[in-house]
Amino acid sequence: MTQTPKPLPTTTSSFRDIIMGGFLYIDKTKSIYELIKDAKGAYFLSRPRRFGKSLLLSTLEELFRGNRDLFRGLWIDSSDYDWETHPVIRLDLSQAPVKTVEDLETNLKRALRRIAQQYQVTLVDGPAHAQFDDLIFALAQEKQVVILIDEYDNPLINNLTNLAEAKRIRDTLKGFYGVIKAMDRYVRIAFITGVSKFSKVSVFSELNNLDDLTFDGRAATMLGITQAELEHYFQDRLPHFAQVEDLTEEALLQKIREWYNGFRFTRVTESLYNPFSTMNLFTKYSFHNFWFESGTPSFLINLIKQQGLDPMQLEELTLREIAFSTYELENLDIIPLLYQTGYLTIKDYDQTQRLYTLAYPNLEVEESFITWLLGSYSELGRSFGEIYIWDLIDALKTQSLDQFFKILSVFFANVPYDLHINREGYYQTIFYLIFMMFGFRVDAEVKTNDGRIDAVVELTDHIYLFEFKLDKSAKEALAQIKSHAYYQKYLLHGKPITCIGANFNTLTRTVDDWATEAVPL
Template sequence: MLKALPIGTSTFRKIIEREQLYVDKTRDIYELITGGDVYFLSRPRRFGKSLLLSTLKEIFEGHRELFAGLWIYKSAYQWEKYPVLRIDFSQLKVRTAAELESGLGRYLRRLARQHQLELETGAYYEQFADLIQQLAEKGKVVVLIDEYDKPLVDNLQNVAEARRIREVLRGFYTVLKGMDEYLRFVLLTGVSKFSKVGVFSGLNNLKDITLDNRFATMLGVTQDEINKYLLEHVRAFAENEGWTELELLAQMKIWYDGFSFSKKCARVYNPFSLLLLLDMQDFRNYWFESGTPTFLIKLIREQEYDIQLMEDLVVDELAFSSYEIGHLNVIPLLFQTGYLTIQSYDPAARLYKLYYPNYEVENAFSRYLLNSFVTGEPGLAGGYLWRLAEALRARDWEKFFAVLRIFLADIPYDIQLPREKYYQTIFYLLFKLIGLQIGAEVRTNRGRIDAVVETADGIFIFEFKLDASPAVALAQIRARGYAEQYSLRDAIYLIGVEFGVLERNVVAWQVEQLYAETPDGDPACATML
C-alpha cells in the first residue's frame, strides 16, 4: 500500500504519527546541529523551510521515538532536551512598524504562556530577552525563526514604512547578540536576504548557509530520493497514464527538477510541485500558481529590465548579495525567490550561469510576464499562441500578423510608448511560449538583429521599426548582411515589421524569402507583400 503523501502538512510530528511519507533529511540536520550555533538560510517559498524547523523542534525537545527508522535515530546524537522557542512571522499581518511592535508583544506573551511563564512589562525587545532568560533556567534555549523577513517583504512598496519596520526587526534580532550564553542553537529562515547591517546588525557569529555545498540538498528532493522514497507513487501514476516509468521520470525532471543552491550545482525538485503532481497525477504549474510574482513583475517593468538577458545570464557572487530597501535589484530577487537558479559554475572565472530552474517556472513566468504587458483574457492566450505557431509553420503571413495584432490590441495605455524595445519584448515572449528557439538582439559584426526565430526547416529574421516602412527594415537587414551567418540553411525569411505609434499595433509588414545561392554566389530572393 502506498504511503500517504504529506500534502499541505509542514508539521513533522503529524507526518510521522499519520504514517505519511517523509523524505529523510536527518543526516543533513545532524551535520547542521552539531557543527555550529547561529545560522541563516534563505530558500524560495514552499520549499520545506517550515518542515525543517518543525523537525528541529522535535529533535531539540528530545522526542527520539518520532525518528525511529530515520538516519539520526541510530546516530551518535545524544538527544538532550532543550527549551525551544519557535517564532513564525507569517502569523503577524502588519502594515506599519507600530503594528509590528504591538503584534510582537502579544506573540511573545502567548509563547510565554505556552511555557507557563509570565513576562515583565516592557518593550517587545525587552520581553524577548526576558523570555529567553526565563527559559534558560530550564536549559540552554533553541530559537527557530520562520519567515524572518515577512513583515519587510509585505511592505517593500512603501519604502518609508519598510525602513521603520526594519528598525523594529533590528531591535528584535539584536537581542540574540547579547543572549549568547543562554543559547544552544539559532536558525533564521526566509526567502529574501537583506543586508546584515540592515536587519542583523551585531550578529557577527551568524553563519549564512544559503549557498553552502554541505546543505545544498537539505531542502528539496533529489533524484536519488525520488528513486528511494517515491518510486511506487511514480509507478502508480505511470500505469494510470499508460506511460513507462522512465517516460514519466523524464517528464517530471523537465517540469520540476533543476533548482540548485551551490557551486556544485546539486539539483533538487521543488517538493510542493512534486508532491501535488504525484497526488493529482496531472502536470500543472503547482508552485507558480501558489503565489504569483506580482511584485517582481512590477519591479521588472518599473526598472525596464531586459528579460532577454535571462537567456544568457552570467554573474559573479555579488549577484547573490543582500539588498537594501529602496534599492532593489532584479537579479538577487529573482534568484532568492526561485525564478532563477544556478545552472553552472566556472571555478576559474568564479562566475555563475543563472537560468530558469525548469519548465514550470520558465513557462509560467513568461506567460505571467506577457499578461502584464498585454491585457485581455488570460485563458485565451494558449489558443492564440497555437494559432501563431501554426501560421508560422504554414508560412501563412496574413494569419500570422492577424493573430499578432490581436495580442497587441490589448496593450494597456498606461505603458509608455513608443519604443521598439517594448514590441521586441512581447515578440520574444510569444515565441518563447510557442516553444520555438528565438534569439533577441542577435549580434553580428555589423549590428544587432532585432529577433531571429529558428525552426527545423527555416530561419526567420525580424527587424522592427516604429513609424517607418517595412521596406526600410528589409533594407537594413540586407545592407548589414544579417542573413549571411545563416547562408547554409535551406530557407531564410527576412521580415520587416512596422509598428504605428498612434495605432499601438502592427500597421504594415513585408516578407522576403532567400533561396539557395545562385551560381554567381548571390542569394536569390522572392518578395511576398
C-alpha cells in the same frame, strides 16, 4: 501483496503531523545532524517559498525537544546524536499580517507570550525585544535555549511598496534579532530562515556572528528533493504515473526533470526539485504549475517595470557573488531578488571570476513566469492568447505572412494604451512573450558576427528572422537584415530561411507594414 504508498503531505509542514499521520517524509536527518552536531551560535538560510524551510524548523524543534520516538527508522535514530533536550522558542513571522511597525510589535509580543505560557513564565509588559530578552533568560536557567525563526523577512517583503513603513519595520526587526547576539551565552543554537537575503548591515547588523548557509555546500541539498530521492521515495508511484501519461518510466522521469528539476542554490552542481510541486505532481498525477500558482509576490512585476528589465534577458544572466549580499530596502536589485524568490536559479559558476550564471530553473517556472509577465506587460492573459496563438503558428507554418501579421496586430491592439512605450524593444518583448508563453522557442537579440537579430523563430521545417522598427518602414528593417547578413548563422541548419522586416505604428498600435524575402540556399 503490493503495499499502498504513503499519502503525500501537500498541506502540512509540521514534522510531527507528517510522522504521526503516516505521511511520506523524505529523510533529511543526516544533513541536519551534520550541521547541528557541533553547532553553536546563529545560522541563517535563505530559500524560495514552499521549499521546505518550515518543515526544517519543525524537524529541528522536535529534535531539540528530544522527541526521539518521532524519528524511529530515520537516519538520525541510529546515529550518535545525544537527544539532549532544550527549551525551544519558535517564531513564525508570516502567521499574522503586518502593515505597520505597531502590528509587528503586537504579533511578536503575542507569540512570545504564548511560548512563555507553555513554560510557565510570566513576561513583564514592554517592547518585543525586551520581552524576547527576558524569555531567553528565564528559559535558560537550566538549559541553553534553541531559537527558531521562520520567514524572518515576511513583514519587510509585504511592505516593499511602502518604503517608509518598511524602514521602520526593518529597524524594529534589527533590534529584535540583535537580542540573540546579546544573549549568546544562553543560546545553544539559533536558526533563522527566509526568502530574501537582506544584507547583514541592513537587518542583522547587531547579529554580526551570523553564519550564512545560503550558498554553503552544507545546505546544498538540505531542502528540496534530489534526483536520487525522487526515484527512491516515489518509485511505487512511477508505474501508475507512466501509464497515465502513456510513457515509459524513463521518458516520464525525463519529462518530470524538465518540468520541475533545476533549482540550484550553491556551487554544488546537483540540482533539486521543488518539494511542493513534486508532492502535488505525485498526488494529482498531472503536470501543472503547482508552485507558481500557490502564490507570486505582486511587487516583483512592479520592480521589473520600474528598473526597466527586459524579460528577454532573463534566460541567461551573469552575476557576481557580491550582488547576492547587497540587498537593501533602498536599493532593490531585481536580479538577486528573482534568484532568491526562485524564479531564477544558478546554472553555472565560474570559480576564477566568482561569476554566477542564472536562468529559469525549469519549464514550470519559465512558462508560468512568462505568462505572468505577458499579462502584466500587456494585460493579455493565457485564455486570450489561446484563441489566436495556434492560428499565428499555423500562419507561419504555411508561410501565410499576411495572415500572420493580421493576427499579431490583434495582440498589439489589445495592449492597453498607457502601456505602449515608444521604443522598438517593448513591442519586441510582447512578440517574444507571446511565443514563449506557449512553449515555442524564440531567440531574441541573437548575436551574429555583424550585429544582433531582433528575434528568431525556428520551426521544425523553417526559420524566420525578424527585425522590428518603430514608426519607420518595413523595407528599412529588411534592408538591415540583408546588409548585416544575419541569416548566415543559420545557413547550415538545412532549413528554408525567411527574413522579415516589420514596422510598429504607434498611432494605430498595430503592425502596419511588413516585407519578406527568402534566403537562397
